Amino acid sequence: MGKEEEYVSPKPFLKWAGGKSKLLHKLRPLVPSKYDHYIEPFVGGGALFFCLCPHDAILSDLNSELMNCYRVVRDKPEELIRFLGSMSITKESFYAMRMQNPTNLSDVERAARLIYLNKTCYNGLYRVNKKGQFNTPFGQYRLVKLYNPPQIHAASTALQGVMLLELDFEPLLLSYAHSRDFVYLDPPYPPVGRWSDFKRYTKEFFTEKDHIRLAKVVEELDNRGCKFILSNAMHPLILKLYAKFGKIDVEAPRYINCRAGKRGNVSELLITNIECYEGTPLPTHQIHGKQTDLTTIHIQ
Ligand SMILES: C[S@@+](CC[C@H](N)C(=O)[O-])C[C@H]1O[C@@H](n2cnc3c(N)ncnc32)[C@H](O)[C@@H]1O
Secondary structure, eight states: OOTTOOOOOOOOSSOOTTOOGGGHHHHGGGSOSOOSOEEESSOTTOHHHHHHOOSSEEEEOSOHHHHHHHHHHHHOHHHHHHHHHTOOOOHHHHHHHHHSOGGGSOHHHHHHHHHHHHHHBGGGOOOBOTTSOBOOOBOOOSSOOOOOHHHHHHHHHHHTTOEEEOOOHHHHHHHHOOTTOEEEEOOOOOOOSTTOOTTOSSSSOOOHHHHHHHHHHHHHHHHHTOEEEEEEESOHHHHHHTTTSEEEEEEEEEEEETTTTEEEEEEEEEEESOOEETTEEOOOSOOTTSOGGGGEEEEO
């Protein structure tokens, strides 16, 4: 970092659909004060990671463009900034960039391409077709700031020493999570309502089977003595899969209408085996014969 550069606190360098920046004030008080490793298997934009900046961390996501971008921000921030500085924002260059095959590019070019497409595409929504090609249209933004050098340097500093992987959540957690680790899980949500489309992050959709597979892995984390927080939708399948764990029902801001770009609040769940939320005990076992949401407390 240049001497004249202002200090900024680290935060996500990408806009990521489902990003948790707006929920941090509700998530932060739940995080244990001590743990061995911080593990985030669906890192996306990494809002909670950048808020906590833990020393021993493992971040992973199945999206290889995203994880390449994290590696470049960690290891080659100057090269990345230089490359971003050479890019022009026009509709034509957006579509030319979108057509490129990232596997033909260097790691720095790939990272710059992802940041460029992410900042200039419609709603910052990373979406790919069945062939794995980025297919979100141009966003028509008048004033786009592609990057902010102090922000990239701050993210790079936070990522020093962090293990970055590109694995499915199951092998990742079964291999790396141990007793006394803290795991934050923010998987794609099952669709709730007409405009929810959280299935298309990667060319593999996150199906009901994946949610069932994830619930088994979460059970294993609990058995191993890890503490976890899982964000998810208020959905009957999710309430059933995690019936035995504590739940906090939070209001999260979301786009509710794509065409009008209107925002609204939707109910989301924080599911956890942590016993207390700011002094309020979280019941961790379902009471037989009663509704599962008896284990839920509501936080405004
Ligand atoms: C809701 S986003 C995470 C948002 C993130 N917490 C943030 O603040 O930006 C879900 C992420 O899960 C990733 N993903 C989807 N299927 C996966 C899988 N089977 N294993 C690991 N990651 C996966 C997607 O690529 C996406 O980045």
